[in-house]
Amino acid sequence: MATPEIEISKHVLMDIAVTTLDGIDGTEVASAPLKMNEVLRNQTPGRRPRALRVTREGQDVTVDVGLNIEFGRNLVALSEQVQQAVRENIELMTGLKVRAVNVSVHNVCLPKGSPA
Template sequence: MSDMINEEEKIGKISIADGVVASIAGIAAIEVEGVSKLTGNISKELVAKLGKKNLANGVKVEITDGNVVVDVSLEVEYGTSIKKVSEGVQEKVKQAIENMTGLHVRVVNVVVSGIKMNKE
């Protein structure tokens, strides 16, 4: 299957669907301070209500030969450093995927598609 990762182990096969990797990336991205929501309209408030379901929105994952390329589209909070938030997302997504799946993350692309204005 093209949407599955398969690794032969001594006692059987392990398969990780692309959607699982995308969900891991989405959860990691939304946890970074300064991220308002993923472009798929998943805000921190909605994450709390939904219990972190459907976090693949705003995340595209390509897996080839155990190497992962991730595209994350998000909105940042006004007043935060876009560069620092984006770098934080890159690092957190990379670590989460590699730690949880054992796959190698080759690249994490971040697209900042909006800024959330704070209401006072």
């Protein structure tokens, strides 16, 4: 009897990455820059695309993520924490091999709840 195959969509991998990032204090996934045709197309109000891309080749996954990091936080330490956490969660939950988690810091922002 053949072993049934299980297909894991890129959306599931993205959801794992976003949920992982939601659990790391001082970080959030940055909004992706909008192209002119996307602005003119009337996207869903309040929902901007995120700076997150997942590429999958067979059993190998690469994650590219743009982050906003709170002012006063160690950018390098938080970026490394993000890389490790995203890698561990995707590998643990899917059995896929994460080749890389590439992090780019897009913005430094004020902590949530602080006066502007």
